[in-house]
Amino acid sequence: MHRIIVDTDPGHDDIMAILTALAHSSELELLSFCTVAGNQTLEKVTNNILKVEDYLGIDIPVYKGCDHPLVKENKPQPAAHGESGMDGPILPEPVLKPQKETAVEYYKELLKKEDKVTIIALAPLTNLGTLLKEAPELSDHIEQIVLMGGALHGGNINKYAEFNIWHDPEAAKIVFDSGVKTVMAPLEVCYAGGIMLRETKRFNRKGKVSKLVKDLFDFYCRYAIDRGWDSTAVFDLIPILYLLNEDLFVQKKGKIDVILDGEDTQGQTLFKEGEGDHIVLIDADREGCMKIFFDAIDQLDERYI
Ligand code: BDR
Ligand code: CA
Numbered sequence: 001m002h003r004i005i006v007d008t009d010p011g012h013d014d015i016m017a018i019l020t021a022l023a024h025s026s027e028l029e030l031l032s033f034c035t036v037a038g039n040q041t042l043e044k045v046t047n048n049i050l051k052v053e054d055y056l057g058i059d060i061p062v063y064k065g066c067d068h069p070l071v072k073e074n075k076p077q078p079a080a081h082g083e084s085g086m087d088g089p090i091l092p093e094p095v096l097k098p099q100k101e102t103a104v105e106y107y108k109e110l111l112k113k114e115d116k117v118t119i120i121a122l123a124p125l126t127n128l129g130t131l132l133k134e135a136p137e138l139s140d141h142i143e144q145i146v147l148m149g150g151a152l153h154g155g156n157i158n159k160y161a162e163f164n165i166w167h168d169p170e171a172a173k174i175v176f177d178s179g180v181k182t183v184m185a186p187l188e189v190c191y192a193g194g195i196m197l198r199e200t201k202r203f204n205r206k207g208k209v210s211k212l213v214k215d216l217f218d219f220y221c222r223y224a225i226d227r228g229w230d231s232t233a234v235f236d237l238i239p240i241l242y243l244l245n246e247d248l249f250v251q252k253k254g255k256i257d258v259i260l261d262g263e264d265t266q267g268q269t270l271f272k273e274g275e276g277d278h279i280v281l282i283d284a285d286r287e288g289c290m291k292i293f294f295d296a297i298d299q300l301d302e303r304y305i
Helices: 012-023 042-056 103-113 126-134 136-141 163-167 169-176 187-192 197-203 208-220 222-226 237-244 286-303
Strands: 002-008 028-035 062-064 117-121 142-148 182-185 249-258 269-273 278-284
Touching: 002 012, 002 103, 012 028, 012 042, 012 208, 012 237, 012 286, 028 042, 028 103, 028 237, 042 062, 042 208, 062 103, 103 126, 103 136, 117 237, 126 136, 126 169, 136 142, 142 237, 163 169, 169 249, 182 237, 182 249, 187 237, 187 278, 197 208, 197 286, 208 222, 208 286, 237 278, 237 286, 278 286
Parallel strands: 002 028, 002 117, 028 062, 117 142, 142 182, 182 278
Antiparallel strands: 249 269, 249 278
């Protein structure tokens, strides 16, 4: 059993990852969500996770985190996720409210008491960078950070960088230099483990969770359709799938450095194999990944009616 906190900026793919984690509650104990500015503003992404919780009728604590990167300014991504950060599903304004403590305060309090918590980071690493800068002694209390971010060969936001790392490269550098066991799912493994657009049709059915996933994909897939692709990465799903079955992935061990500046290179992750303890996922069994995802949504359709 992994005890997990999901650090997130929902985000279509963030929600699909979270749904998959919820379906596996006997293997993943989901303690809380910590939100952070990324795909959209902190207010919007926090609202999105609260809306989804209301829709499902669940009440996992939500802690609002940092509303801007350590050094840079916010750069939301409406082209990928819309003005709301989760365009597509039409959900009522949430009844649930976030907790009073901030995400960083919460991490500090929890990690003083616990030392076996896995953090799944699906967004810029601002909350974790702040935590590890302000309380580096707590790094020993984090079992591992499994994150979606980085790129080995080419970026999705500038020539070489991936969005989550690019949005807050200073925070990412703190995390990679902290000594915490870190597993990185870069763009390439997310493409390898992605979904074929034709497979998204399986969500055209009656279940409440399928309906949510269908509405998410209807917006999210436009990006791939406009570019003539026949598949799309569901980026943030990969860290959850890794926790559920490591054998689906080819891994390499080494050292990750983050480039902090340069128009083409800010946020670039440089990986040197064999020189450190960071783990990078480099390839995925796509069908195995999709089987877990599809089964998870089927199960949730039975659970949340
Ligand atoms: C990452 O950026 C966001 O748009 C996605 O939610 C994912 O976390 C992909 O680069
Ligand atoms: Ca995300």
